[in-house]
Amino acid sequence: xxxxxxxxxxxxxxxxxxxxxxxxxxxxxxxxxxxxxxxxxxxxxxxxxxxxxxxxxxxxxxxxxxxxxxxxxxxxxxxxxxxxxxxxxxxxxxxxxxxxxxxxxxxxxxxxxxxxxxxxxxxxxxxxxxxxxxxxxxxxxxxxxxxxxxxxxxxxxxxxxxxxxxxxxxxxxxxxxxxxxxxxxxxxxxxxxxxxxxxxxxxxxxxxxxxxxxxxxxxxxxxxxxxxxxxxxxxxxxxxxxxxxxxxxxxxxxxxxxxxxxxxxxxxxxxxxxxxxxxxxxxxxxxxxxxxxxxxxxxxxxxxxxxxxxxxxxxxxxxxxxxxxxxxxxxxxxxxxxxxxxxxxxxxxxxxxxxxxxxxxxxxxxxxxxxxxxxxxxxxxxxxxxxxxxxxxxxxxxxxxxxxxxxxxxxxxxxxxxxxxxxxxxxxxxxxxxxxxxxxxxxxxxxxxxxxxxxxxxxxxxxxxxxxxxxxxxxxxxxxxxxxxxxxxxxxxxxxxxxxxxxxxxxxxxxxxxxxxxxxxxxxxxxxxxxxxx
Amino acid sequence: xxxxxxxxxxxxxxxxxxxxxxxxxxxxxxxxxxxxxxxxxxxxxxxxxxxxxxxxxxxxxxxxxxxxxxxxxxxxxxxxxxxxxxxxxxxxxxxxxxxxxxxxxxxxxxxxxxxxxxxxxxxxxxxxxxxxxxxxxxxxxxxxxxxxxxxxxxxxxxxxxxxxxxxxxxxxxxxxxxxxxxxxxxxxxxxxxxxxxxxxx
Numbered sequence: 189x190x191x192x193x194x195x196x197x198x199x200x201x202x203x204x205x206x207x208x209x210x211x212x213x214x215x216x217x218x219x220x221x222x223x224x225x226x227x228x229x230x231x232x233x234x235x236x237x238x239x240x241x242x243x244x245x246x247x248x249x250x251x252x253x254x255x256x257x258x259x260x261x262x263x264x265x266x267x268x269x270x271x272x273x274x275x276x277x278x279x280x281x282x283x284x285x286x287x288x289x290x291x292x293x294x295x296x297x298x299x300x301x302x303x304x305x306x307x308x309x310x311x312x313x314x315x316x317x318x319x320x321x322x323x324x325x326x327x328x329x330x331x332x333x334x335x336x337x338x339x340x341x342x343x344x345x346x347x348x349x350x351x352x353x354x355x356x357x358x359x360x361x362x363x364x365x366x367x368x369x370x371x372x373x374x375x376x377x378x379x380x381x382x383x384x385x386x387x388x389x390x391x392x393x394x395x396x397x398x399x400x401x402x403x404x405x406x407x408x409x410x411x412x413x414x415x416x417x418x419x420x421x422x423x424x425x426x427x428x429x430x431x432x433x434x435x436x437x438x439x440x441x442x443x444x445x446x447x448x449x450x451x452x453x454x455x456x457x458x459x460x461x462x463x464x465x466x467x468x469x470x471x472x473x474x475x476x477x478x479x480x481x482x483x484x485x486x487x488x489x490x491x492x493x494x495x496x497x498x499x500x501x502x503x504x505x506x507x508x509x510x511x512x513x514x515x516x517x518x519x520x521x522x523x524x525x526x527x528x529x530x531x532x533x534x535x536x537x538x539x540x541x542x543x544x545x546x547x548x549x550x551x552x553x554x555x556x557x558x559x560x561x562x563x564x565x566x567x568x569x570x571x572x573x574x575x576x577x578x579x580x581x582x583x584x585x586x587x588x589x590x591x592x593x594x595x596x597x598x599x600x601x602x603x604x605x606x607x608x609x610x611x612x613x614x615x616x617x618x619x620x621x622x623x624x625x626x627x628x629x630x631x632x633x634x635x636x637x638x639x640x641x642x643x644x645x646x647x648x649x650x651x652x653x654x655x656x657x658x659x660x661x662x663x664x665x666x667x668x669x670x671x672x673x674x675x676x677x678x679x680x681x682x683x684x685x686x687x688x689x690x691x692x693x694x695x696x697x698x699x700x701x702x703x704x705x706x707x708x709x710x711x712x713x714x715x716x717x718x719x720x721x722x
Numbered sequence: 723x724x725x726x727x728x729x730x731x732x733x734x735x736x737x738x739x740x741x742x743x744x745x746x747x748x749x750x751x752x753x754x755x756x757x758x759x760x761x762x763x764x765x766x767x768x769x770x771x772x773x774x775x776x777x778x779x780x781x782x783x784x785x786x787x788x789x790x791x792x793x794x795x796x797x798x799x800x801x802x803x804x805x806x807x808x809x810x811x812x813x814x815x816x817x818x819x820x821x822x823x824x825x826x827x828x829x830x831x832x833x834x835x836x837x838x839x840x841x842x843x844x845x846x847x848x849x850x851x852x853x854x855x856x857x858x859x860x861x862x863x864x865x866x867x868x869x870x871x872x873x874x875x876x877x878x879x880x881x882x883x884x885x886x887x888x889x890x891x892x893x894x895x896x897x898x899x900x901x902x903x904x905x906x907x908x909x910x911x912x913x914x915x916x917x918x919x920x921x922x923x
Contacts, residue, residue: 249785301796315786394919402795406919435919439866486861503861530859599858631841686781708805708845
């Protein structure tokens with residue numbers, strides 16, 4: 189029992205905090221040396237560099253040869269890729285009649301929004317305005333899962349939507365039947381101010397379902413009278429309620445947007461925008477922790493206004509003195525508006541949210557907005573050998589998600605400077621979870637790591653985060669020929685085709701795609717690229 | 723039986739004076755092979771003049787020139803992309819992105835990408851990329867409802883003034899003349915209609 193006492197004491201001491209260390213900010217490994225001999229350190233941890241690979245090939249969108257994705261079981265040094273011909277979405281557009289349907293031959297717009305079936309998060313989109321020939325249409329598309337929406341030039345005809353999966357080389361059929369005009373349900377009304385007068389700005393109104401999917405086309409509200417008429421398909425009119433979204437079309441309009449939940453079978457509607465008040469000119473300055481002005485910061489204000497609408501101001505930039513002025517509406521009684529300040533990349537000032545009261549005045553001089561300090565993330569990058577610093581490496585930061593207590597950071601950004609001669613880098617970052625992409629100058633593959641930037645512990649200490657040393661991966665050359673199979677109508681080789689290799693794995697339980705390399709075929713359809721290797 | 727001419731030549735060569743004359747002639751002819759006859763040297767290999775980069779138009783993204791409905795009906799994000807090639811494989815290229823560029827105002831670029839020279843490839847693997855998100859808190863002119871122009875200007879030098887390539891360098895020719903060696907730009911343009919509505923709000 190005596191022998192156990194020191195062990196118990198040590199365990200207790202560690203549990204009490206002597207051995208405590210902050211959670212590791214880096215997900216998984218840091219360098220290939222931490223992995224088995226045949227594995228590479230990827231963003232999700234150690235893994236086989238030849239497995240879980242998906243290649244995307246985009247032969248030539250100009251001639252209707254869109255993206256095709258292929259799973260690669262084992263990535264070889266000589267990796268030829270055989271492509272299919274163009275994938276097509278095709279079908280008929282017909283109009284319901286009283287006894288039969290007839291072909292629709294007026295212009296239609298097809299909008300397809302979706303993503304790759306094999307590469308999670310890779311967005312694909314197609315849009316085309318065309319005239320069906322005797323009701324028939326055909327549209328070349330990329331492989332993917334799409335929401336397809338058809339709309340016509342006739343504002344009375346509601347848009348039709350459906351979902352389709354398209355595989356490489358497939359011809360997928362999707363027919364649309366437009367409702368006959370006499371069966372459409374008209375929803376008419378007026379958009380007014382509380383005094384019953386029309387709102388003197390250009391407004392649009394659209395009927396939507398609970399998920400804000402469109403049930404009607406967007407129609408303009410008559411400015412002089414406030415009147416509008418929407419056409420709903422019979423199925424939409426059977427719903428207990430629909431959402432009418434009223435939105436000003438001009439960014440300068442100082443009118444809120446507002447949603448109304450209404451019974452679609454109700455008669456003439458009167459949609460009151462409420463007493464949202466008169467415009468307020470808000471002036472303030474943006475300063476950093478040291479009281480220095482923050483120039484070129486983006487400032488905007490949004491929140492609830494009286495009458496139940498939502499208002500979002502235009503975004504403005506601060507000047508050299510950190511000053512800004514924006515036009516807004518007063519907030520709803522008892523609530524406040526959210527002022528968002530986004531300093532430019534490279535600034536030490538952090539993304540800041542403030543709640544401000546905007547009373548019913550014409551000019552409001554608000555208190556200075558003092559931003560917190562971004563966390564200075566430092567690190568070191570080594571060449572694959574591990575003994576030499578990797579200089580001149582470009583760094584991209586892609587925000588993935590927010591950390592508790594902090595709003596999600598801004599869009600992805602590139603570090604203002606590459607790594608220095610010692611392979612060191614410094615990057616002011618807002619708290620959040622990021623993917624850092626390191627893009628070397630030499631013929632080495634890009635390397636990515638997921639890093640969590642924690643919120644500052646204390647306001648008095650300048651926040652910083654020292655990441656341990658990362659090591660770039662070795663590269664190996666993969667080359668091959670891209671050709672078409674099958675149809676004689678398509679060329680046998682694919683010149684100037686875009687090729688991208690992705691690693692598709694689960695990262696923390698979520699299927700994710702990591703770009704490994706990208707290139708373009710030459711005039712003969714041949715390509716060569718560098719992927720991570722041991 | 724020997725001919726008269728053969729006999730005459732044998733007799734002439736047999737004379738001592740003629741022997742020295744023949745030897746001199748041989749030295750004069752053969753000497754041209756080993757003794758420099760001209761004091762001017764070959765000039766250096768001519769310096770290669772700069773050649774322009776090119777945007778691979780078949781692979782620009784989005785492939786459509788006109789994009790409608792950004793900010794509405796699930797089109798809440800847009801990624802613009804251009805692949806470039808440059809026969810001068812060592813040139814560093816810079817892509818400048820502009821939204822609604824107005825030459826009458828002092829307006830910097832909205833984004834910038836550096837496309838490094840690596841692998842000695844004519845077609846660059848790194849792509850010029852510009853991403854916009856309608857719900858982003860960042861300032862972007864493209865998020866303002868209305869019609870916009872998005873331009874990418876790729877250059878193998880810098881841009882000055884109204885997006886002109888930086889000053890030309892001057893090459894000296896072997897004959898003493900000079901020739902201008904300018905930098906180049908290549909551009910591509912999209913038209914975007916931003917419509918704030920639906921699920922992007």
